Structures are given as structure tokens and as C-alpha cells.
Amino acid sequence: MSDIEKITAALGEHYENYVVIAADGKHSAKLAYNDYFAAKGLLDVAKKTVDDSLGTGISRFEFDFGHPDND
Secondary structure (H helix, E strand, O other): OOHHHHHHHHHHHHOOOOEEEEEEEOOEEEEEEOOHHHHHHHHHHHHHHHHHHHOOOOOOOOOOOOOOOOO
16 A cells, blocks of 8 residues: 555545645655545635735646546
8 A cells, every 4th residue: 555545544534525745756746635526625725825825926826637537
């Protein structure tokens, strides 16, 4: 089991929804979430929180992780 699978398993036991973004290289990251629509909302809240904390320097930054997979 990979580290990200261990983390998502633990989060799934304690939280209704989650998003995990982990850097796996200098310019890349892995993304894991349990519900596509909840993840979109969580990432929107996270972006607003970061914007409020750091100012508007990253206001053009957007999260885009494609369409949900049909598992």
C-alpha cells in the first residue's frame, strides 16, 4: 500500500470528505479525494483561504483535475 493510500484510508475513517495533495517531485503532485464534487468545494475553500492569507498574488491560480472517474 502506498503512502497516499495509507493517508486516504486513515482520513476516510475520520472525515466525511477529504482532499490530499502531496508533492511527489519538483513540479508535480499527486491528488487523492473521496468525492469529486466535495473535492471541488474543498479546493475552492482552500483557494479562498490561501488568497486571504497571502493576498491576491495567486488570484489567477485554479485547481483543475479533470472529470470524475467512473469507479
